[in-house]
Amino acid sequence: MEFLSPKHIADCHEILDGSSDSLVICAGLTHLLRFYSDFPYGPQDSPEGVLHIGDLSALSEIKDEGSRYGIGATAKVCQLENDAFVARFAPAVWDAARLTSTPQIRNQRTLGGEISWGSFHSPLAAALMAFDAQLRVRRGRNGENRAREESIDLLDFYEDTIERKNVQGRQLSCRKAKLAPRDLILRICVNQDLLRRPGTFSFFRALTPKISTENSGVVVAVHGVMQGGVLVKAQFVSSGLWMSTLKDELPFEGIKLKPNIFFEKLYHFCERYPFESYRMAGPSARQLGLIVFGLLKEGFSYILGVEA
């Protein structure tokens, strides 16, 4: 079995175009080696080979692309953590990067890998969804059709769930990414208008302090705009193993951000929200609502400068 580690993107495309469906694509390998102890067996029964894209510098850049801010698929999570632009204009993404796993793993794990693995409680996926992030994906050749690039909303990138089982029989439920064999995530883009608009705020909160595969929880990311102490717009994404991924607007447009008024509205919103349709396991819909309320309250308290 071959281990292919191209240094140039053109070589990578060539390998993908000439490979069969069983080629395993990997980069940081932190998910794959953690879950499949007999890797490269596990994700595929008898893989043709392993394509390691972690050393492709063309896919690891984080850069300003004019109207968009592009993060390469093989950018490491620690790169986001150390990126001054992300820290200033997308605090939710920065916080999510800091809360992803451990420092050792953040130095190895790539953003593309984190997204394609599809953990429900992935902090980075939730934070990027709150910013309406889009993925640029290279769809591999399919029969007579040649390879092509396309953009897809991160929220639409998942369909259904996938059950992964390792050699010890440990099961893990994840979101199933819309990736066919030979498909490659190239970069993740966020619209600059959303980042740089005056009054923009964002925050990220996790239900459990040390989220991991075995210690799942619910994560919430909020992105919005406030002007003159009034909320202009806010949307939240909450996601976790207990629930599917939920993205919605907070219906508080025009509400003054005075703690008492705001928190009361927020409480009623969460209590009346139909969480039942999003609940998969774990707590009841009402409890889930309270969890999400608690996380939102904590995040907004931080923005308003009051005690949670």
Added chain:
Amino acid sequence: MIVEWSLNSRPLRSEVSPFKRLVDYLRKDLKLLGTNVGCSEGKCGACTVWINGSIANSCLVLMGQLQGKEVTTIEGLNQKDQFTPLQESFLTCSAVECGFCIPGLLMTGTALLNREPNPQRLEIREMLKGHLCACMGYQKIVDAIQGVGLAPTSEGEARVRSKR
């Protein structure tokens, strides 16, 4: 596969399966036993090494990924016959209990001190998130890492430190 990499500042050309994990190659083939194996899942941090100067779990790295990379293990941290300031501080603070997690902690602690010579306690705790100490000696480990950056408390301590 032939992997050309550098281990503890020495260039190496290893003929090895690309699917072999770095920690297995270090321990079984090179007999570098300082890097310990705990959970093999990247949780305990006992196998922490530096790859291109950044800490990484060697149980989650394949040899095939190391082409052109520079790896430092606990054996390469101090190639002189004397302790590093952090090793000395671990002894001073009695931070070593069974010692199993210590090589990994030293790698992480040194990486932190190289980046931030005077780290705050919270920063140290954040950095140690990827380590498990079965003896629960975290308090003293944090003391030891913080102690390296603190100014000496007496003239005697300053003299001892200046002789290192």
